[in-house]
Amino acid sequence: MTATITPATTRAIFAIGDERSAKHVVDLLTESFFEGQAAIAAFERPDGRWDISVHFAEPPDQDAIRDLVQLAAGDAVVESIVFDTVEAKDWVKASLEGLVPVRAGRFIVHGAHDRASVPPNKLGIEIEAALAFGTGHHGTTRGCLLLLDHVLKSKAPARMLDLGSGTGVLAIAAAKATQRRVLASDIDPMATRVARENARLNGVGNLVESICATGFSAPQFAARAPFDLVLANILANPLRQMATPLEAHLAPNAMVILSGLLLPHTTGVIAAYRARGLVLLRHLRVEGWSSLLMQRAG
Template structure:
């Protein structure tokens, strides 16, 4: 397949890499690499490895004829990030048209099947895997803009999700800011019968719908761009892998969507902003949080009082 894609190079300080990656996925990027190392892969970085202060992100988009539009959209996203990170410098990006075959096959060397918790397994399409009867297997293709699950914030959510399903079966799950749909699909694969996945980005909804179909769980996942306050309540589990400020802003709606005794999983939270979220959630009748951290990210798990 020789269709033309856009490779966009974004020089970024280390502190901004994760957030910029998140913004690119939201815009419809179908892959992001960092300094020749995969940012969101199944190969976890060595925690003792020296980390440079600056990286070059390479992000890939289909439809090379959208170059100018994408350049403007990326510039807007980077400018918006300055409200969260005032010390973010001005960034000049580079755009290069490339053929799909020049990069799509290179993804394969970075991915292998990985197990999360006792039952959840994520595997790329090109690998064979002999699943145990109890395994919940998600098959993915990074070329389909699928969040692969080992970016720190997504990995934290998947681990929390797997843990909660191990504790008891859950039937109704809400995934707020679904992105690629990986958390919603994992919930359905683990046994949830009704999953609502919402996202304000139309492109994310399209990608999530396709990924749900590819994994054969689209009949149990409702994907919507409706506002959170328009959705029903009574969910046994609510997931929100969004930024700390959004977790705080949406806290009343997130908590109100929970059934009594239900669990609330909040991620996308920088460790330095963890206390802000904890302080904000004290206003609600919740137990917890149990806090899990990796690198510079936190995941908070609460339970609503019965």
Template structure:
């Protein structure tokens, strides 16, 4: 499971640029996309946070990383790692999250359900312990990339690799995909995705499987993971892609090696979206 550490900066728009500068400084400590760094405020007028999500590091490695961060930024407030946040941080914090707009989509939690105007572009997501509320730039980038793709041509079959909450699979269904399937290595995320799919009453059933990496061949494949696994799975993801591959979860510093890995498998970059130093790539298989 993801482990979270966060530092609270303060309230006010002036902290946005401070937070961005701190993230840029801490980025030198990121190794192949680990940990994931972000700066945001959960409420529109709330406190700005520096958020650090560890995926693979154990307690000792996390402590060393946070100590190095302190050496780089002595002015950084103390990081907090409380047991509830480490065990189930998204579930505990999601009630404070406001609706997020990405293209035509608006993603919101069940606590905001009664405030939302009925529209096909609304997606209700309760994350539990899964990743993908659209507050992270990589998820927003994927939503925008999918919408742009659907405007160019109809979506046919779509596979969402590392689905997390299922938000991208639901979005593909909303955009008219003929068939959508999703998978995740984490059984908890799979259960969360299944609940979200049911709540959102998708046009067609969306099967969700417990599976690491690509689980089906599809015309369009989505993988919002991290740079290191995206490079490691380049061959499998390329083989699973019939025509279009949408990749995200990578910082701009990692775009070049990711592009190279997929260019070597015959895919070319058709579009690139940058949000808050996070990149979303749309790659196409050239038509013959």
């Protein structure tokens, strides 16, 4: 994949003592940034400690980052944080090292280095790391793919939307599985370009229309609605705020897959969509994150 990305990025690196603490820090940092603002990774070292790296699309407020880490991990970890600047090509390559294919139902998300290992009875989705959110290795992405696989076992949606598409992994999965068109939108122009390139890489460039849009303001939403299936892997606050306009773009009995939710925030999102006439069908918990399958009442 050839992507237009920022030539250099600011990085914060630090180590933490155990897996539980590492996950807590990663969850807090992930919830604190919008899609495309930061790429966060945690890897276990041979000595049992965890290395955490955060790559920022724009130079961050370093004091604010330290405050977040202090809240989650204490003073000792904060004192170990190092900020530096690295070339994007260096960290993209490094972020792929050690990433294994992610299996979710019929889907396998993988990098180019694992292309040959996808079984013939699975749908491979090739995604390379970039500054756009979503290599497929996050619990929210896997939860969405599992719910998408579940939906497609009984339905073949004709009109589909991937809202907050990031690298386009969910739109590509839906297009590959159904061979039908998918509208993919993101507020980040870079993510839009990456999603478009990934769709071409995966042979569905003719099926995935990737647009840069805020909310539902772009004319493509009205032109393609009403949607039979919406996938929205974003964050809790934006999901609550867009409950009303999202519902207005749904067909009767439409399915909606929502994710990007830490467990404590799930109840509020469910309530917001129930108030718009959607019912909860399934709730998956993957790596401390919630993914919801809801349906609009017919």
